[in-house]
Amino acid sequence: MTPPILAGLVGAALVGFGLYGLICDPHPLRKLLAFNLVGSGVFLVFGIVARRGAAAGFAFDPVPQAMVITGIVVAFAASALAVALILRLAAASGKVTLDPRAWTKRDDGGAR
Amino acid sequence: MSALIDLFSVAAIGAGLFFFFAGTVGLLRFPDSLTRLHALSKADNLGLGLVVLGLIPRAENPLAALKLLVVWALVLLSGASTAQLIGRALRRGRK
Amino acid sequence: MSVLPALDVGLALLVVGVAAWTIAARNLFASVVGYVAYGLLLALVWVRLYAPDVALTEAAVGGGVTGVLLVTAGKRLDALASAEVGVPPGRALKILAGALAALVAGALAWVVLTLPSPAPSLAPAAAEAAAGPGAGLGNPITAVLISYRSFDTMLEKVVLILAVLGVWSVGADAAWGAAPAPLRKVRPDGAMILLAQFLAPVGLLIGVHIFWVGADAPGGAFQGGALLAAMGMVAMMARLAEPPRIDSRKLRLALVAGPAVFLIVGVAGLALADNLFAYPQNFAKPLILFIEAFMVLSIAVALPMLVCGPPNGSPK
Numbered sequence: 001m002t003p004p005i006l007a008g009l010v011g012a013a014l015v016g017f018g019l020y021g022l023i024c025d026p027h028p029l030r031k032l033l034a035f036n037l038v039g040s041g042v043f044l045v046f047g048i049v050a051r052r053g054a055a056a057g058f059a060f061d062p063v064p065q066a067m068v069i070t071g072i073v074v075a076f077a078a079s080a081l082a083v084a085l086i087l088r089l090a091a092a093s094g095k096v097t098l099d100p101r102a103w104t105k106r107d108d109g110g111a112r
Numbered sequence: 113m114s115a116l117i118d119l120f121s122v123a124a125i126g127a128g129l130f131f132f133f134a135g136t137v138g139l140l141r142f143p144d145s146l147t148r149l150h151a152l153s154k155a156d157n158l159g160l161g162l163v164v165l166g167l168i169p170r171a172e173n174p175l176a177a178l179k180l181l182v183v184w185a186l187v188l189l190s191g192a193s194t195a196q197l198i199g200r201a202l203r204r205g206r207k
Numbered sequence: 208m209s210v211l212p213a214l215d216v217g218l219a220l221l222v223v224g225v226a227a228w229t230i231a232a233r234n235l236f237a238s239v240v241g242y243v244a245y246g247l248l249l250a251l252v253w254v255r256l257y258a259p260d261v262a263l264t265e266a267a268v269g270g271g272v273t274g275v276l277l278v279t280a281g282k283r284l285d286a287l288a289s290a291e292v293g294v295p296p297g298r299a300l301k302i303l304a305g306a307l308a309a310l311v312a313g314a315l316a317w318v319v320l321t322l323p324s325p326a327p328s329l330a331p332a333a334a335e336a337a338a339g340p341g342a343g344l345g346n347p348i349t350a351v352l353i354s355y356r357s358f359d360t361m362l363e364k365v366v367l368i369l370a371v372l373g374v375w376s377v378g379a380d381a382a383w384g385a386a387p388a389p390l391r392k393v394r395p396d397g398a399m400i401l402l403a404q405f406l407a408p409v410g411l412l413i414g415v416h417i418f419w420v421g422a423d424a425p426g427g428a429f430q431g432g433a434l435l436a437a438m439g440m441v442a443m444m445a446r447l448a449e450p451p452r453i454d455s456r457k458l459r460l461a462l463v464a465g466p467a468v469f470l471i472v473g474v475a476g477l478a479l480a481d482n483l484f485a486y487p488q489n490f491a492k493p494l495i496l497f498i499e500a501f502m503v504l505s506i507a508v509a510l511p512m513l514v515c516g517p518p519n520g521s522p523k
Contacts, residue, residue, distance in 0.1 A: 003211075003212075003215045003255055003256070004256060005319060005320065006215055006216065006219050007219070007252055007255070007256055008316075008319035008320075008322075009219070009316050009319060009320075010219045010222055010223055010252065011315070011319070012312045012313075012315035012316040012319060013223045013226070013312055013316075014222075014223070014226050015308075015311060015312055015315055016308040016309060016311060016312025016313075016315075017223075017226050017227055017229075017230050017308070017312075018226075018230075019304075019307065019308040019311055019312075020230065020304050020305055020308040021229075021230035023296070023300075023304035023307070023308075024295065024296055024300070024301050024304050025230070025295070026292050026293035026294060026295050026296075027235060027292050027293075029235055029277060029280055029281060029284065030235055030238055032277075033229065033238060033239065033242055033277060034229075034230060036242070036269075036273065037226055037229065037230070037242075037245075040246075040249055040265070040269060041315075043261075043265075044249070044252065045315060045318075045319060047253065047256050047258060047261065048256065048319065048322075049322070049326065050256070050258065051256045051257060051258070052322060052324075052326035053326045053327060053328030053329070053330055054328070054330065058330050058333075058334070058347060059257040060256070060257045060258060060330075061326075061328045061329055061330040061333070062329075062330060062333045062347035062348050062350070062351045063329040063330070063332075063333050063351050063355070063356065064329075065258050065260060065261055065348055065351075066260075066348050066351035066352045066355075066356060066360075067356070067359070068258075068261050068264075069260060069261055069264045069348070069352070069427075069429050070352070070359060070360060070363040070429075072261070072264045072265060072268050072269050073264070073268055073363065073367065073429060073433075073506070074363060074366050074367075075269075076268050076269070076272060076273055076276075076510070076513070077366055077367050077370035077509075077513060078370065079273060079276060080276055080370060080374055080513035080514065081370050081373045081374055081377075081513075083276055083277070083280040083516070084373070084374040084377040084516055084517055085377060086280070086284070087280060087283055087284060087287070087377075087516065088377045088378075088517070090284055090287060091287050095293075096284055096292050096293075097292055097293030098293065099293040099294075182409075186406075186409065189402065189405055189406060190402065190406070192398075193398045193399065193401060193402035194402075196396070196398035197396055197398050197399060200396055200398070
């Protein structure tokens with residue numbers, strides 16, 4: 001097994017763990033964290049595509065690598081937006097959850 | 113001459129690794145946060161310092177050696193201040 | 208087994224273990240700390256894949272800045288909402304989710320093991336780009352980002368601005384124009400202030416250095432900008448600097464400078480090098496550094512603003 005294949009398998013495992021956390025963890029910020037795990041797993045799989053595409057005198061294919069770099073920054077921007085939405089939701093509902101049943105109960109009082 | 117330098121590198125890096133090992137054992141075995149913090153900062157400061165010392169003769173040029181020293185200095189700075197911050201947070205938590 | 212494969216296997220196990228711990232940790236703070244460690248370990252994996260540029264970005268953005276974002280978010284969440292968290296799903300749903308996750312991971316692993324050989328590659332085209340319009344760029348990644356796929360990179364900067372706008376517009380209507388809340392509420396410790404006073408100037412220098420060598424060595428606008436952004440955040444955490452008001456003209460100019468300069472130079476390429484986003488020969492390298500300098504500025508301003516969150520308090 002070569003190092004790129006090993007890293008690809010790690011990426012696959014990360015996607016699995018992240019997906020499980022995304023579904024099962026009730027805390028919205030931890031859901032976001034799990035989603036970031038999925039994202040970095042996908043980047044890693046993409047990264048081994050770059051490593052395997054070594055040609056033209058490079059040890060890697062620079063195109064997927066460059067796209068992973070932009071991808072990491074875009075993933076961060078999306079996370080920041082998600083954090084802002086989660087905080088606003090918590091401020092409006094007084095509860096730390098994404099479960100719609102939890103907010104409709106006190107819809108008459110706190111909701112704006 | 114080069115054999116002597118190699119010997120120096122091996123000795124310094126080996127000593128550094130020993131400190132990392134001891135620090136890790138301390139981190140895993142010590143009873144409370146403050147003593148674990150103590151073990152960890154020893155490993156960071158002294159262990160990394162010795163590893164850097166062993167690597168300096170092997171650097172390609174003086175600039176690379178300088179970069180190694182800067183890395184060590186930055187780790188010293190951040191390690192010392194975070195240890196302070198964690199220690200103070202612990203003391204606040206105990207009161 | 209020689210040393211390097213053993214190192215790879217150990218690193219892989221460590222990354223997967225820390226990722227699992229991040230999901231399984233008891234509370235949010237522990238899992239965020241796990242995530243930061245995970246980001247740094249992942250950077251090492253990237254180094255082993257011959258991707259030092261990605262490693263730098265992952266360590267700075269994926270580990271560091273995202274960690275600050277999540278820790279800050281956790282503190283703010285504690286301050287404003289009850290600790291009431293939704294109930295975890297029942298056993299049946301957990302088993303179902305586990306099965307689904309295992310299925311997806313297994314499918315992905317199967318894809319990884321059966322990738323076509325020889326692998327398709329755009330490396331020759333990128334090499335041409337590095338030697339052609341982006342003449343004199345020793346770092347092929349920078350050549351791809353600024354020359355071969357320049358349109359992507361420009362739009363990615365626009366995405367950053369859109370995200371900043373999105374974060375700002377989530378705030379209360381009455382607060383529009385005011386500054387975001389400071390990153391730390393209490394008076395910071397002396398150790399934190401000392402750290403910021405020493406680290407910020409050195410980090411500033413290293414950030415500019417990483418941007419400058421990015422043309423020929425690992426580094427570039429993203430990594431340098433992210434490092435500068437991190438130094439800004441360290442200063443804000445020590446309360447040596449405060450987040451600026453979001454209606455400040457300087458702030459807004461700095462935010463749009465990167466994509467605006469990129470777009471202007473790109474459209475000018477239509478006239479000077481008879482192609483959109485083409486750079487005139489012999490003048491490409493200084494032009495690329497010029498664009499990158501403004502991109503560094505935009506990234507260094509956008510990332511801390513994203514972490515600071517929506518405007519807070521009353522506009523004056």
